[in-house]
Amino acid sequence: MRSIWKGVIAFGLVNVPVKLYSATEDHDIALHQVHDKDGGRIRYQRRCEICGEKVDYEHIDKAYDDGEHTVVLTGDDLSSLPVEKSREIEVVEFVPSAQIDPIMLERSYFLEPDSKSTKAYVLLRRTLEETDRTAVVQFSLRQKSRLGALRVRGDVLLLQGMLWNDEVREARFPLLDQEVKITAKERQMSAALVDSFSEDFTPEKFTDDYQEQLRQLIDAKLEKGDTLATEETFGGTGGEDADGEEGGKVLDLMEALRRSVEKNRSSKEKPKSTKPEAAAAKTRRKKGA
Template identity: 70%
Template sequence: MRAIWSGAVTFGLVNVPVKLYSATESHDVALHQVHDRDGGRIRYQRVCEIDGEVVPFANIDKAYEEGGRTVVLTEDDFASLPSEKSREIEVVEFVPSEQVDPLMFEKSYYLQPDSKSAKAYALLRETLEKTERTAIVQFSLRQKSRLGALRVRDDVLVLQGLLWEDEVRTADFAVDSGVRVTAKELEMSMALVKSYESDFDPGRFTDEYQEELRTLVEAKLEQGDAIDTDATFGRAADADDGGGEVLDLMEALRRSVEKSRGASKRRGAS
């Protein structure tokens, strides 16, 4: 991994120099656009509306427009902002971890201690673990002032970007709270939940769409456009998925519970 930022976590008078690494990466198949007629690669160019010339990225500034007036902001303008100059991840408070709504989570980063800060890093890590709290922090990264949550994962400090409060939308539709759920329906639903109970292991799950897409790409590389997709994915031509059958809620719950219990018994026998 390559560090994308370096600075320090600060809380009180304690200073913890750290390096920042992206904690996640995409596993999606990389695709680009082509012309459907001849397969030619589609390229995008930055063209100036005034002179029609292609503009190099180095000659592009950002601008803000309001009421017919435009303000151009250069790289020097952005660099002059006080928050952009800051190299601190400032702890502003420690909160109960359950109070941080997962809806607010953005990108995650690993924090590596600087070679001279191992003890301060360990102190902050163990403090978070012992108090069972999450540190709410503020920092600047890539020309944005950000809010974050600092926690521990596998003995490593993890910084998770948080959305600002005004970036989280409120559901603006009504949910009918007057719908009556019967005791029997609730009992069956809870039985279904119990039949699916497990400890979460993310390693048990795979991105089926990306796997199928890779299979499709490899098949087309080998066989060209005349591939039999049903054969490629092992689908029977006359497979019946049972679609179209309408079940009432109780019947759907009953069948679901029976199906889940049957699957559990088969797993136990294997």
């Protein structure tokens, strides 16, 4: 990993020098836009609407338009703002971790000690762990003043960008204002359904099926040297669900809960066949056909 920012965590008279690293990465396969007629790459160019010339990025400034007037902001203008020059992650307050609403969280960054002595870093990490607190911080990154949550992940301090309060919309849906009657039996069945799905969360068991299928499709096309239809690669999908029942049918809530519980329980109780056994069974089915 390569650090994208250097600065200090500042709380009180204590400064903790740190390096900032992106904690996440995008695993999506990169796709380009092309012309369907000849496969030519589609590219976008930055052109000035006044002179029509193509403009290099180094000659592009930013501007604010209020509808009548345009205010041009140069790179020097933006860099003159005090917050842009700040290299501090300023701790504003320590709050109970449970009070941080996940909807406010954005990008995550790992913080590495940037000093020969890691004592202040470790002390802050242990203090957050032992008090079950999250540090609410303010910092500047990429020409923006940001709010953040500083917490512990394993042995590392993790900084998570946060939305400002006025950036989170308020949800108001009229249907939810209506009184809804839920019976004790429905609550019991719903709880049973939740219980049948209850597991410890293990992120590694979940995979991005779309990206995997996209890679299979690309590999199949490369192997054939030309094109291959999606249906030929993955098989078609009809108007029925996985159980052979027609989709879109509206079920009674209790019936839907009952079916869900039974389906999930039966799938857990069914013994899993090994790959060789599954392959042998598939071969027998083909021969019988």
